[in-house]
Amino acid sequence: MLNDLTAEKTSEIVNQFAADQNWWSSLDAQLVSQAQQPINAQNFEAPTVTLDTTVEPTPEPEPVTPEPTPDPVKDDSTNDEEVNDA
Numbered sequence: 001m002l003n004d005l006t007a008e009k010t011s012e013i014v015n016q017f018a019a020d021q022n023w024w025s026s027l028d029a030q031l032v033s034q035a036q037q038p039i040n041a042q043n044f045e046a047p048t049v050t051l052d053t054t055v056e057p058t059p060e061p062e063p064v065t066p067e068p069t070p071d072p073v074k075d076d077s078t079n080d081e082e083v084n085d086a
Contacts, residue, residue, distance in 0.1 A: 018024060
């Protein structure tokens with residue numbers, strides 16, 4: 001199978017894959033967007049950036065789970081006794 005791949009066939013496969021993934025329209029949109037960007041100032045000088053590769057990533061915070069509120073206690077003790085004031 002791989003022996004049958006020619007440069008033309010390989011190019012056809014790659015182009016079809018790119019079209020299926022919508023890469024061409026994405027590339028066109030990026031080029032249009034870039035053309036609409038303002039032109040940089042002529043005297044602009046990019047700042048120097050120093051990267052520190054020893055910095056560890058910020059750990060994910062522990063999820064906060066609220067304490068469950070207890071259900072209100074239902075008072076079932078009703079005063080069914082009759083009071084006799086005889």
